[in-house]
Amino acid sequence: MSDPKNFSCDIETGVCAPSGEGILEEIHLNKPQKVQLIYYTDPICSACWAIEPELKKFKLEYGDxxxxxxxxxxxxxxxxxxxxxxxxxxxxxxxAPHWDEVGEHTGMSIDGDVWLEDPLSSSFPPSIAFKAMQKQGEEKALDFLRRIREMVFLEKKNITKEPVLLKAVEDCDGDKAQFQTDYHSEQVKQSFHSEMLAGRQMGVRGFPTFIFVGTEGTGFKISGMSGYANYELALERTVGYKVNPQPIPFNELELLKKYRYLATKEIAFVLDQNEAETLSALNKLEQQGLVQKVKQKYAFFWRIVD
Structure with a gap:
């Protein structure tokens, strides 16, 4: 079985499969006012789903x-x-077996049977849908991206279908009428194709790809599931000095209140705990009627009890 730490999604083949260790590649772009992290991703990239724990922690520790x-x-x-x-x-x-392998070995469950039961024809429709939701605000768009990933990876829903996308908009308290207008807009479609082209011009050849850009326009590019330490190293090299992470002021219950629905792996990684310790704390919360445990194919996920 392949090492799950070394997965990436290839832009040429559309396949998420084992790759080499991520390295820092220097890149030169226009100068931003603040350190910028450009994250190239795709709604059906299994490796991108698998790094959700790392990305959440990075935002909390280094978002400032x-x-x-x-x-x-x-x-x-x-x-x-x-x-x-x-x-x-x-x-x-x-x-299907590629997705199941990532889901089984990373702690971020994936059910690859969607490719057997209702296979996706393309990742372009959900990508355009994300661009459409950005018209309703970045926070709403990110909620939407998380929701459609839950749908495809956990619930085996075909997120190329407009009714499924509309249900995701509804789940995120979005404006469905506005979404439909924007989703079918030529401007939105063109913005998606422009992003793809810009990515290729920057050397993006797989997902996830992180491009850290410093205020002088020089930064570093990381491709694949390279590990949290490499994200920290890229940030440090981009800014030119050691960056101290912000403390994370949450416990298990507070994290679930903030993010709605999380895997055990996500909670454990963000809180820097082992999964056994995290499971013990979550099971106590479940016994108190505060959270609900949901069994997915390869892992438990958790949500707040309303």
């Missing part, structure tokens, strides 16, 4: 130092003419 900008990279244009013989991928059903 960086502005994070989410970009859609276009992982899977479609299946016509597609073949990746090296990874044994020639049709949607071949993706």
């Amino acid at each position: 130092y960086v502005d994070i900008e989410y970009k859609m990279g276009g992982l899977l244009p479609g299946w016509e003419g597609f073949a990746d013989k090296a990874n044994g991928i020639g049709q949607p059903s071949d993706v």
